[in-house]
Amino acid sequence: MRNFLVEAPNIDFLKIRKIGYLISFSLLVISLFLFFTKGFNLGLDFTGGTSVQVKFNQPVKISDIRPLLKEVKLDDALIQEVGTEKKEIEIRVSTKKGSSSMVVENIKKALDGKYKGQYEIRKIEFIDALVGSEMARASIYSIAFVFLGILLFVGYRYEPLFAIAAVIPLFHDAIITLGLFSLIGREIDLTVVAAILTVLGYSLNDTIIVFDRIRENIKQRGKKNLRTIINKSINENLGRTIITSGTSLFSVLALYFFGGESLNSFALALLIGIVFGTYSSIYVAAPLILEVENLLRSRVKKEQLSGV
Amino acid sequence: MGLKVDAKIKLLVIFLVLVGSIYVMMTKTPKLGLDLQGGISITLKVDIDKVIKDQYLNVAKDIEKKFKENNIELLSSKLENDTLKLILLDPTKIDKAVEVLKKEFPQLVVESSQDSITVRFTDWELNRIKTQTMKQAVETLRNRIDQFGTLSANIAQKGKDRILVEIPGVIDIERAKAIIGKTAQLELKEVVDSAYSKEELLKKYPNGIPDDLELLEGQEEVVNGQTVKEWFLVKKTPVITGAMLKDARTALDQGGNPAVNFELTSEGAEIFGEATQKMIGKRLAIVLDGKVMSAPVIRSRITSSGQITGRFSTEEANDLAVILRAGALPAPVSIVEESVIGPTLGKESIDKTLMAGIVSFTLVGLFMIYRYALSGFVAVIALVFNLMLLWVAMLLFDITLTLPGIAGIILNIGMGVDGNVVIFERIKEELHQGKTLRVSLEEGFKKGFQAIFDSHVTVIIAALALLEFGNAPLKGFAATLSIGTFINLFTAVFLTKMMLDFTIGGKKYLKYAI
Numbered sequence: 001m002r003n004f005l006v007e008a009p010n011i012d013f014l015k016i017r018k019i020g021y022l023i024s025f026s027l028l029v030i031s032l033f034l035f036f037t038k039g040f041n042l043g044l045d046f047t048g049g050t051s052v053q054v055k056f057n058q059p060v061k062i063s064d065i066r067p068l069l070k071e072v073k074l075d076d077a078l079i080q081e082v083g084t085e086k087k088e089i090e091i092r093v094s095t096k097k098g099s100s101s102m103v104v105e106n107i108k109k110a111l112d113g114k115y116k117g118q119y120e121i122r123k124i125e126f127i128d129a130l131v132g133s134e135m136a137r138a139s140i141y142s143i144a145f146v147f148l149g150i151l152l153f154v155g156y157r158y159e160p161l162f163a164i165a166a167v168i169p170l171f172h173d174a175i176i177t178l179g180l181f182s183l184i185g186r187e188i189d190l191t192v193v194a195a196i197l198t199v200l201g202y203s204l205n206d207t208i209i210v211f212d213r214i215r216e217n218i219k220q221r222g223k224k225n226l227r228t229i230i231n232k233s234i235n236e237n238l239g240r241t242i243i244t245s246g247t248s249l250f251s252v253l254a255l256y257f258f259g260g261e262s263l264n265s266f267a268l269a270l271l272i273g274i275v276f277g278t279y280s281s282i283y284v285a286a287p288l289i290l291e292v293e294n295l296l297r298s299r300v301k302k303e304q305l306s307g308v
Numbered sequence: 309m310g311l312k313v314d315a316k317i318k319l320l321v322i323f324l325v326l327v328g329s330i331y332v333m334m335t336k337t338p339k340l341g342l343d344l345q346g347g348i349s350i351t352l353k354v355d356i357d358k359v360i361k362d363q364y365l366n367v368a369k370d371i372e373k374k375f376k377e378n379n380i381e382l383l384s385s386k387l388e389n390d391t392l393k394l395i396l397l398d399p400t401k402i403d404k405a406v407e408v409l410k411k412e413f414p415q416l417v418v419e420s421s422q423d424s425i426t427v428r429f430t431d432w433e434l435n436r437i438k439t440q441t442m443k444q445a446v447e448t449l450r451n452r453i454d455q456f457g458t459l460s461a462n463i464a465q466k467g468k469d470r471i472l473v474e475i476p477g478v479i480d481i482e483r484a485k486a487i488i489g490k491t492a493q494l495e496l497k498e499v500v501d502s503a504y505s506k507e508e509l510l511k512k513y514p515n516g517i518p519d520d521l522e523l524l525e526g527q528e529e530v531v532n533g534q535t536v537k538e539w540f541l542v543k544k545t546p547v548i549t550g551a552m553l554k555d556a557r558t559a560l561d562q563g564g565n566p567a568v569n570f571e572l573t574s575e576g577a578e579i580f581g582e583a584t585q586k587m588i589g590k591r592l593a594i595v596l597d598g599k600v601m602s603a604p605v606i607r608s609r610i611t612s613s614g615q616i617t618g619r620f621s622t623e624e625a626n627d628l629a630v631i632l633r634a635g636a637l638p639a640p641v642s643i644v645e646e647s648v649i650g651p652t653l654g655k656e657s658i659d660k661t662l663m664a665g666i667v668s669f670t671l672v673g674l675f676m677i678y679r680y681a682l683s684g685f686v687a688v689i690a691l692v693f694n695l696m697l698l699w700v701a702m703l704l705f706d707i708t709l710t711l712p713g714i715a716g717i718i719l720n721i722g723m724g725v726d727g728n729v730v731i732f733e734r735i736k737e738e739l740h741q742g743k744t745l746r747v748s749l750e751e752g753f754k755k756g757f758q759a760i761f762d763s764h765v766t767v768i769i770a771a772l773a774l775l776e777f778g779n780a781p782l783k784g785f786a787a788t789l790s791i792g793t794f795i796n797l798f799t800a801v802f803l804t805k806m807m808l809d810f811t812i813g814g815k816k817y818l819k820y821a822i
Binding site for chain 2: 100126149150249258259270
């Protein structure tokens with residue numbers, strides 16, 4: 001392990017790239033399918049409403065709480081467990097049910113019947129539906145901003161060819177992360193969007209290190225055999241890619257397991273993002289350079305032919 | 309030993325940075341976000357459209373006056389989606405009217421057709437109204453909260469029409485909301501008619517309520533054991549507004565219940581005296597935020613003071629007096645975002661993330677030392693430096709530490725060694741090719757730097773996008789992420805290189821070097 005992968009292996013990544021494409025493509029299709037059929041469990045940040053987090057002295061069951069809320073006409077409230085101790089729950093009510101004060105009043109009234117003095121309200125959040133939709137829009141804008149920024153930066157520092165190959169995998173990472181969130185029904189809030197933005201930056205980080213090596217190797221050897229150069233570059237960087245993803249994963253796992261409930265979704269999004277980001281920089285980003293190049297070359301050829 | 313001069317300078321720089329950092333850490337305390345210390349955060353939306361509408365109504369009055377001076381008779385003025393439509397009694401005078409408008413009202417854009425004139429505020433004027441309103445609203449809120457003394461709050465404009473109010477610590481949220489959210493627009497209006505039900509009142513006006521009057525509801529009261537509510541038809545134009553208020557204090561009304569006495573400015577007293585003289589025998593509605601609090605009959609000329617009665621508790625009367633003293637908000641506000649975080653949750657969050665930080669640091673540190681031996685150890689020291697500088701930067705720039713912000717720091721532990729890994733792997737590669745340690749070291753740093761620089765920029769791009777959007781806690785994350793990444797460039801490359809130059813000198817350490 002001390003010198004694991006110091007000597008570059010000789011795996012023909014480009015030969016098996018079609019398998020990579022197939023896996024990625026299937027995952028993308030499944031994710032998009034989930035978007036349209038299952039949709040997302042959007043958090044308060046985007047839907048608006050009032051959320052009240054209550055911690056009890058002893059473990060409680062959601063099925064115990066629901067009838068109590070029914071008495072104060074909060075039948076359609078969303079009740080979720082928070083944390084692993086079964087002592088804390090979150091109750092979410094849409095804005096149609098009135099102001100946050102009224103909602104909190106009603107919840108208190110409902111809980112006092114059975115649990116008076118045995119609970120503590122830990123957090124109240126209210127977001128106007130209007131603000132929620134604004135935040136959703138702002139999230140989309142900021143993700144678009146990151147894509148554009150990265151496209152311009154990589155295009156400027158490297159080649160337009162590289163920029164295209166760098167950005168496509170980012171869509172891939174973002175869509176698959178969201179797809180998994182849809183699949184497991186995990187709530188998507190602002191911190192998840194923040195995690196996705198971070199992953200975009202991070203995933204590209206991986207890709208760029210490989211691209212940098214490709215650029216270096218092209219300089220040394222010329223563009224003669226792009227296929228060999230790309231393969232060599234991926235192999236030479238394999239150890240580094242795995243190690244940096246590994247150290248990042250250490251941190252994210254620590255956050256996931258020890259960071260507390262509020263950061264759990266955030267850590268999960270990072271976790272998924274880093275795993276797929278690493279995968280995509282090896283199996284998608286670098287091979288794409290070859291594809292884009294081939295595409296361009298065949299177009300040039302066609303133009304030349306038609307010109308004759 | 310005989311260190312080179314260059315190395316001595318570098319060492320001195322590091323030493324100074326270290327001393328400076330320790331000084332900053334000892335003298336400054338971090339600002340904790342509400343999500344970490346508990347407290348309430350409220351975002352208010354200011355109804356600027358209402359202000360603009362009011363301004364149009366005001367300008368309409370001025371226009372009518374100026375027209376009169378110039379012998380132009382205005383038949384009607386009407387607000388039609390963001391423009392004021394003026395119709396003259398004599399359409400042949402349109403040209404003259406336009407001339408008057410252009411001369412007297414530079415803040416308006418005037419357009420005329422054959423039978424009417426439309427005016428609207430210039431963009432500059434609209435902008436002025438908006439900025440002014442927001443500034444005034446922030447000032448008023450600050451004033452109100454200051455008067456309560458006990459609350460230390462942060463009040464700031466956020467975006468075009470929002471105001472963020474953050475109050476740390478445990479407080480009575482309902483009361484805070486009442487203090488912050490009340491417009492507190494006090495108006496004294498002449499009562500034209502009243503009845504104990506809306507229908508009864510409206511029946512008297514089969515053709516609809518006249519343009520200059522408005523229907524307002526009163527407070528619920530108990531008369532002979534029954535709850536009743538009086539409805540009022542009052543003149544739209546107030547006799548006096550809260551702007552002419554000099555002071556407001558709590559007092560007791562005739563029945564011994566809490567009430568609020570107010571006193572008018574001398575200008576207000578003059579106007580009030582004149583108006584009440586004419587209104588003897590009529591009722592005067594005391595309107596607070598569009599609701600009639602009471603409507604006493606004027607018995608004699610009143611000049612400087614009045615009383616607001618209602619079914620207040622002592623505390624409510626107190627709060628109302630304070631709010632009136634602090635002045636009305638220039639526009640109605642509504643709460644669009646609110647979060648209250650209990651102090652125990654905040655404390656727990658800190659404990660848990662600290663734990664995550666320690667675990668993350670231990671795992672990453674052990675791994676680095678295992679894989680890169682002495683160099684790995686150096687990287688860990690660089691990481692400590694990185695975290696220390698990040699902390700110092702947060703203190704120096706007064707950046708509020710939030711829960712996602714701490715997450716950003718933890719992430720920085722794992723992502724931060726990335727630079728070192730890129731370089732060290734490169735060194736190992738060069739060594740593997742048979743180059744000497746010294747040469748491999750130089751090559752590794754030289755070749756690795758470009759990639760590290762480029763890859764760090766992309767993380768900063770993502771962090772910048774985060775700074776642009778998102779709520780306060782997320783901005784905290786963006787701050788730690790971007791500053792941390794930036795500092796990384798320094799610690800992972802410059803600092804590590806320097807420390808390695810010092811340590812990997814002698815041949816005897818060679819096999820532990822990396």
